[in-house]
Amino acid sequence: MANIQQIAKKAGVSVATVSRVLNNATSVTPKTRSKVEHAINELNYEPSMLGRNLRNSESRQILVLLPGISNPFYSEIINGIQTTAIANNYNILLCETDSKPERENIYFNMVKNKLADGVISMDPTVNMKKLKKLAEKHPVILCSEYEKGGSIPYVTIDSELAAYQVVKHLIRLGNEKVALINSDEKFLYARLRRSGYERALKEFNLPLKSEWIYHTKNLDFQQGVQAMRMLLQLEEKPSAVFAVSDTLAIGALKAINLEPGHPSIAVVGFDNISFSNMTNPTLTTVSQPMHQMGCLAVEMLLSKMKNEKVDSIVLEHELIIRESTMG
Amino acid sequence: MANIQQIAKKAGVSVATVSRVLNNATSVTPKTRSKVEHAINELNYEPSMLGRNLRNSESRQILVLLPGISNPFYSEIINGIQTTAIANNYNILLCETDSKPERENIYFNMVKNKLADGVISMDPTVNMKKLKKLAEKHPVILCSEYEKGGSIPYVTIDSELAAYQVVKHLIRLGNEKVALINSDEKFLYARLRRSGYERALKEFNLPLKSEWIYHTKNLDFQQGVQAMRMLLQLEEKPSAVFAVSDTLAIGALKAINLEPGHPSIAVVGFDNISFSNMTNPTLTTVSQPMHQMGCLAVEMLLSKMKNEKVDSIVLEHELIIRESTMG
DNA sequence: CCTCCCTTTGTAATCCGTTACATTCATTAT
């Protein structure tokens, strides 16, 4: 592959001029420009990004940190990220951490090494202390999971309110025994959703029973199945269940379907992943604007890169009522 | 961030020596090495990948081309790719083409630009002509979708055989009217699965009815729903359906569930995505070793990069029988 | 004590674009 010198030579100009043509700088005579373009076509030249990146000290890559892509929730956000990134001439470096700290280290180093110009973290399992350290010197945006009152800008929804609305909806349908399938409460979103759950129960003077709160290890379907099985074994069974993720909720539906007698238990999920409309019954859930969140995260990151002031954003969610809460 | 010169100065050695320490070259005195390491720690130095990459003329990045990550089939392959890539000090550049040629161009240029050292394509919609052109000068591996008799090495399964086995299984269960929900037959896998479908029917002397073959626009659930609706409107309804993707099959199940009278129609999918075990009824499907496919694709690519001869691999699949074919 | 040889270390070229600054060229005003 040819380099810029060869083009310059072939076109009978200097490398500076070639560079100017490449970057559509002004001040290049049409005649010169066409000479250069000719040479470029002739030699089939493509400027080396490696050289350019070194010189410009940027990689035009965005690191996207997430625990894993098996949860469709992330796929849709990534879609938004990718679209906006490409539109701005950036590429995304996908990093599934699998919640392994050693992977995190690898990726954080890539940022320090300038292999990525900024980071969008959607990983609730991220080591926030390290991330904050990184954010002191590099642009970082949190997407979905965030840190309250922290220094890193985020784009998210109001999880507490959403959970409150979900549970209120269940109560209004006549459910006095509402269980919560929550994930590990080391995650902020889990604490917030629990808090919303409790607020609604208190508001209606319903008792808070600790047996009705189940904590899962992760968000896999199977965890939802297991959680629901536990709840179904209780002496006093809940009549409704709020799961903090659609994947868990779908698992819960499965467990209910497997139960002899098919007990009628209302189920609500969270995220509105595309599957949630395919289950039987279809799943009532909270819709997050995932695509938009991805787009905004990139825009915020780009602003941050330009050293502009970036404010956090809380987007609107929506309760999507489907069959799983319609008896 | 410090550079190698500053380390050299601080440690009182030359840049060459620092570089040797960084790359654990032999022939560095323990004393010198510790001096250098000291300086590195002192200044918190991280070697710049940009400089290194330029010099080495490699990016240690692998481009992964796929139509989109919304289909969980791809997520699992990516997981395998990522694990193996990281183990070999590579990173993956995720490229959802959304089946848009202009995106493809962007990404192909990245390879020419050395922003990626090789390509793993899982995109059936890829422009094969361009990809082959690219493969002449750069390492390329096809994963899942491939080209028969083409020059690019691939890792895949025997789709024709799998489809044949699926349909045979359905026939043995007593189904004489087996429909096929296929995707666009411009894709090789679609042609192969159809071919397997036809082979089984012929073997049992069953008629091939063109009304029983439905072609979808893509693999979204909704397409499966629509396909099944069409099939249910036929005068002579099929008693079983083979969908070439779990997502389509799940849509088909949905459509059947929505139908008044809940007709009993056997359904088989393809891919064994994790959700296929959560549907009601659970879905009979063909399991592809997705994780392994991803791992192998990377290993093949690494071999190719070392200019070793790389043979294509056809992996074993497995028919997973679940409730959707159990009456 | 000197030479030879091997190991460790240093020097400088190289990878490829970008851009500040210098230079050339053409045009307009005087």
Next chain:
DNA sequence: ATAATGAATGTAACGGATTACAAAGGGAGG
């Protein structure tokens, strides 16, 4: 015709690491 002005182009330094080759250091043998 000449100076002044501005536009177009060229020169060379620079970003940060790697490595071929050169040089220096150290030890052994005579």
